[in-house]
Amino acid sequence: xxxxxxxxxxxxxxxxxxxxxxxxxxxxxxxxxxxxxxxxxxxxxxxxxxxxxxxxxxxxxxxxxxxxxxxxxxxxxxxxxxxxxxxxxxxxxxxxxxxxxxxxxxxxxxxxxxxxxxxxxxxxxxxxxxxxxxxxxxxxxxxxxxxxxxxxxxxxxxxxxxxxxxxxxxxxxxxxxxxxxxxxxxxxxxxxxxxxxxxxxxxxxxxxxxxxxxxxxxxxxxxxxxxxxxxxxxxxxxxxxxxxxxxxxxxxxxxxxxxxxxxxxxxxxxxxxxxxxxxxxxxxxxxxxxxxxxxxxxxxxxxxxxxxxxxxxxxxxxxxxxxxxxxxxxxxxxxxxxxxxxxxxxxxxxxxxxxxxxxxxxxxxxxxxxxxxxxxxxxxxxxxxxxxxx
Numbered sequence: 001x002x003x004x005x006x007x008x009x010x011x012x013x014x015x016x017x018x019x020x021x022x023x024x025x026x027x028x029x030x031x032x033x034x035x036x037x038x039x040x041x042x043x044x045x046x047x048x049x050x051x052x053x054x055x056x057x058x059x060x061x062x063x064x065x066x067x068x069x070x071x072x073x074x075x076x077x078x079x080x081x082x083x084x085x086x087x088x089x090x091x092x093x094x095x096x097x098x099x100x101x102x103x104x105x106x107x108x109x110x111x112x113x114x115x116x117x118x119x120x121x122x123x124x125x126x127x128x129x130x131x132x133x134x135x136x137x138x139x140x141x142x143x144x145x146x147x148x149x150x151x152x153x154x155x156x157x158x159x160x161x162x163x164x165x166x167x168x169x170x171x172x173x174x175x176x177x178x179x180x181x182x183x184x185x186x187x188x189x190x191x192x193x194x195x196x197x198x199x200x201x202x203x204x205x206x207x208x209x210x211x212x213x214x215x216x217x218x219x220x221x222x223x224x225x226x227x228x229x230x231x232x233x234x235x236x237x238x239x240x241x242x243x244x245x246x247x248x249x250x251x252x253x254x255x256x257x258x259x260x261x262x263x264x265x266x267x268x269x270x271x272x273x274x275x276x277x278x279x280x281x282x283x284x285x286x287x288x289x290x291x292x293x294x295x296x297x298x299x300x301x302x303x304x305x306x307x308x309x310x311x312x313x314x315x316x317x318x319x320x321x322x323x324x325x326x327x328x329x330x331x332x333x334x335x336x337x338x339x340x341x342x343x344x345x346x347x348x349x350x351x352x353x354x355x356x357x358x359x360x361x362x363x364x365x366x367x368x369x370x371x372x373x374x375x376x377x378x379x380x381x382x383x384x385x386x387x388x389x390x
Contacts, residue, residue, distance in 0.1 A: 023060060023064070031054060037075055045296065059076040060076075065166045168262045204277075220277070228379070239363050246328075253268055265301060267300050307331070331357045
């Protein structure tokens with residue numbers, strides 16, 4: 001028998017690492033080339049890793065929540081002795097006792113995190129298999145849920161319920177933290193009179209379309225963004241702070257911030273500038289549905305150059321959207337409501353909504369941000385302008 005060493009493969013877009021979400025097998029399980037070994041997550045999506053050979057699981061490397069390097073040790077599979085033995089991966093030796101007591105067992109990622117936080121693993125009672133210290137133990141310590149041994153807790157005190165932040169939620173947390181801490185945001189808010197737009201939308205929906213899709217406000221907003229980006233191409237861009245370069249795009253690839261059962265995802269309508277109103281509505285519906293159902297591909301979840309975010313009827317009056325890094329602008333659509341508006345010497349009921357849009361102030365000046373939003377506002381308030389090719 002020989003052990004086939006399975007390395008963590010490149011699961012897309014040349015990523016250097018992936019988070020282990022769950023194991024689908026255990027040591028001693030028999031697998032075939034159709035067996036799924038595990039689920040891992042990149043910055044974009046969750047991917048299933050299948051067994052490349054048949055055999056029996058000899059060892060697994062890592063535990064859910066660990067970040068593993070692409071090309072690093074992943075799984076060992078015992079194979080029959082008839083086939084040429086592929087490169088083997090040795091299992092890790094048992095931990096070496098440290099002076100003053102046994103060295104606590106923990107995955108390399110857990111040790112690295114503990115070292116960065118200044119936490120001594122020797123003082124933690126691990127909750128993992130065989131007393132192994134896992135990320136959840138560090139989380140409890142940081143949140144106060146495991147600040148001292150259980151035996152010394154005050155009588156009657158109830159430990160808080162804690163759970164590790166993993167998978168898509170952890171990716172969202174990391175991405176938004178990076179965007180918020182690295183990007184100096186400027187948020188510009190203005191009100192849009194959408195009365196005429198809503199009248200047009202209702203008429204178009206009444207006529208219907210062969211696709212069966214109904215128009216929401218988003219295709220109109222997306223069309224307005226396309227026109228506004230054509231006039232201000234630096235808003236349809238990526239900024240790389242490391243190389244200090246701005247990449248401008250000819251195509252307008254609009255991300256749609258979408259709430260899914262697993263958390264916030266941003267499927268992309270590619271080349272929005274090449275699609276008509278109904279085509280935009282169809283594609284928005286298609287990619288958003290794929291994201292919610294967990295079937296979106298890496299391509300459908302990547303490559304956006306500017307993003308729209310909307311909470312629909314729950315949109316509130318004002319929001320402060322966080323930029324979808326490395327983009328430089330995000331347009332937020334707030335809820336639509338009837339408001340009294342002073343016009344022609346009297347108050348009139350008008351359908352109004354606010355646009356709350358954020359910009360990367362390193363690249364976009366306040367004046368340019370205002371011009372951009374004002375252009376979108378003008379297009380939405382006079383929707384016929386959306387369909388005039390100048």
